[in-house]
Amino acid sequence: MPANVKNLIESYYAAFNAGQPQAMLDLLSRDVVHDINQGKREIGKDAFAAFLDHMNISYRERLTDIVVMPAADGTRAAAEFIVHGAYLRTDPGLPEAHGQNYVLPAGAFFEIRDGLITRVTNYYNLENWLNQVGAK
Template sequence: MSTGTQTMATDTRSVVLEWTRAMDRHDPDAFTTFMDENCVFTNTGTGERLVGREAVRQDLIGLLERWTDLRIEVVNLLVAGDSYAKEWVMTGVHTGDLPGLPATGRPFRILGAGVGRLRDGKIFEVTEYWNLADFLGQVGAIPPLG
């Protein structure tokens, strides 16, 4: 369905891809339009569990402030009804302080995956899996893995 110049995705694959593109464009407002008002977003890398669209929006704003040049590439996307599994590669530069870790200015490349479920065409549940130790090694906070 089209609303002005913006086309709203209606199938699971399209929703997930458009949602990811909004993050890649660094657009927290567009990013959260694809999410249910009462969504639950679990980030296994940081251990955070966010509840609600606004909490997810604020988290993305903070992420974009700390990780500039952030880009995400979908490597694989599997869809079954209203559920999905997405493999991705995220790149960026650590330019903002994290708790206990001042900005290093170093680039990083994170491999990860996420699983989620839609309800009424909006992303309702998301769990993202990635390795925080790998990121910390790449930005020089700990010895590199491997």
């Protein structure tokens, strides 16, 4: 089962890098829990889709050096990667966007049930990102 979990998470990130949000959504459970980095918890595929739409307007990102680490029982996984991005449109409460580029180490935790992702929790260092986009 861990190999299937690894493939599931790799497919999720391949869809992300290909700019295919629907393919990402197809890998999520209807009641997916999304813990946004230093933000709120959202529940449901519709909320996740709205988050992706917002992100695609404000940011252009590509992930590299992706390492997926599935749990032995196949119910959870972690991933570590590098985000290469551009800040395209000002996100409310954040500094003004001018197309600033950034490179940011990040990670995520996943829960899996019945072959679908049921939780995505993302982490990155917000202070690092703020420094790179010229907020400090």
